Amino acid sequence: MTMTDTATPGSSQGAASDKSGSDPLIQVENLTVRFRTDEGLVTAVDGASFHIAPGEVLGLVGESGSGKSVTAKALMLLNADNSVYDPASRMIFDTGSEKIDILSLKRPKDRMIIRGGAISMIFQEPMASFAPAITIGNQMVEQLQLHSGMSKARAKEISVEMLTRVGIPDPAERFGQYAFEFSGGMRQRAMIAMALSTNPRLLIADEPTTALDVTIQAQVIDLMKDLVDEFHMGILFITHDLGVIAQTADRVAVMYLGKIVETGPVRQVIRTPAHPYTQGLLNALPNLEDLDAPLTPVAGDIPSPLERPPGCVFHTRCPVFIPGRCDAAVPEMVNVGDQHNAACYVAADEKKVPA
Numbered sequence: 614m615t616m617t618d619t620a621t622p623g624s625s626q627g628a629a630s631d632k633s634g635s636d637p638l639i640q641v642e643n644l645t646v647r648f649r650t651d652e653g654l655v656t657a658v659d660g661a662s663f664h665i666a667p668g669e670v671l672g673l674v675g676e677s678g679s680g681k682s683v684t685a686k687a688l689m690l691l692n693a694d695n696s697v698y699d700p701a702s703r704m705i706f707d708t709g710s711e712k713i714d715i716l717s718l719k720r721p722k723d724r725m726i727i728r729g730g731a732i733s734m735i736f737q738e739p740m741a742s743f744a745p746a747i748t749i750g751n752q753m754v755e756q757l758q759l760h761s762g763m764s765k766a767r768a769k770e771i772s773v774e775m776l777t778r779v780g781i782p783d784p785a786e787r788f789g790q791y792a793f794e795f796s797g798g799m800r801q802r803a804m805i806a807m808a809l810s811t812n813p814r815l816l817i818a819d820e821p822t823t824a825l826d827v828t829i830q831a832q833v834i835d836l837m838k839d840l841v842d843e844f845h846m847g848i849l850f851i852t853h854d855l856g857v858i859a860q861t862a863d864r865v866a867v868m869y870l871g872k873i874v875e876t877g878p879v880r881q882v883i884r885t886p887a888h889p890y891t892q893g894l895l896n897a898l899p900n901l902e903d904l905d906a907p908l909t910p911v912a913g914d915i916p917s918p919l920e921r922p923p924g925c926v927f928h929t930r931c932p933v934f935i936p937g938r939c940d941a942a943v944p945e946m947v948n949v950g951d952q953h954n955a956a957c958y959v960a961a962d963e964k965k966v967p968a
């Protein structure tokens with residue numbers, strides 16, 4: 614059996630919701646990314662499988678270092694030169710006219726489509742994404758022309774329109790300003806406008822709200838939700854905050870030490886988390902009904918990626934660890950609910966499914 618959230622026996626993929634029922638925009642199977650380092654090969658992503666349908670937001674959540682950004686960058690082939698993709702990795706992207714195997718795109722020209730064309734990315738720190746000495750507008754125009762070959766006048770028209778769409782006041786004037794003249798929230802909106810101007814089918818948002826204060830964060834999240842509805846694109850929304858995922862995503866994939874340990878519809882995963890790691894992440898969130906209750910972060914430290922634990926990667930921190938079982942073999946993803954899967958022997962036992 615492959616470790617996928619679609620091929621798992623018993624999952625009723627396609628029956629439940631419109632969104633996840635349509636043909637996936639992106640289908641990732643067994644994505645394994647390692648890095649050559651002086652200390653040896655580091656595994657950053659280990660056999661990750663997921664899919665995103667048009668109009669669907671998949672939340673990818675996990676602690677720092679779990680492999681979220683490496684997964685995101687893999688989709689655009691943006692990982693550093695010391696990265697090594699396992700040959701079993703597959704990332705099939707539907708461009709709208711054909712299905713392409715992302716890892717087979719070797720020439721820069723072929724990669725354009727996944728780099729700011731049909732796939733766009735917005736980052737945590739928008740300041741880093743804009744060149745300081747070029748106006749926001751000119752950067753948007755350049756990006757558009759690069760991907761579409763349209764005239765400068767038309768590219769400007771679309772850019773101003775996009776700035777308007779994301780709620781930037783006086784867009785024509787803002788078009789001629791530099792990134793430092795924008796507030797943090799405005800810059801994030803401008804980056805979203807730039808990412809969307811090429812009309813991508815898949816938007817990757819890597820911690821897009823982490824650097825923002827809570828009010829602006831909520832506005833940016835609302836904006837992104839409106840844009841999904843309007844443009845019907847798929848979104849991979851990355852954050853370490855399950856609270857943000859609950860507000861944003863349709864489905865969630867929980868990542869720990871490079872492995873996706875649980876996937877499912879967001880409400881179901883939050884109400885009935887199956888994997889002890891997901892349960893730990895949820896216990897670490899503040900309880901609004903009892904603000905005096907102590908927060909209980911997941912105990913222990915994340916092991917070094919150079920010394921990945923055998924068996925279940927979470928067993929060294931797991932409160933329900935079964936010696937001799939959890940540290941002996943890697944648990945496979947099993948179906949624990951409607952479109953809800955987890956890779957945990959204990960969860961499988963509880964659901965009485967063979968793991």
Ligand SMILES: Nc1ncnc2c1ncn2[C@@H]1O[C@H](COP(=O)(O)OP(=O)(O)OP(=O)(O)O)[C@@H](O)[C@H]1O
Pocket residue numbers: 648649650655656657675676677678679680681682683684693695696853918
């Ligand atoms: N070029 C590289 N060379 C070596 N190791 C790398 C490289 N890039 C990433 N890694 C390692 O891959 C692992 C996953 O990193 P990644 O940036 O994906 O984490 P993350 O989940 O995005 O964390 P954060 O929440 O802090 O952004 C880390 O252990 C990181 O050190």
Ligand SMILES: [Mg+2]
Pocket residue numbers: 681682683819
């Ligand atoms: Mg990251």
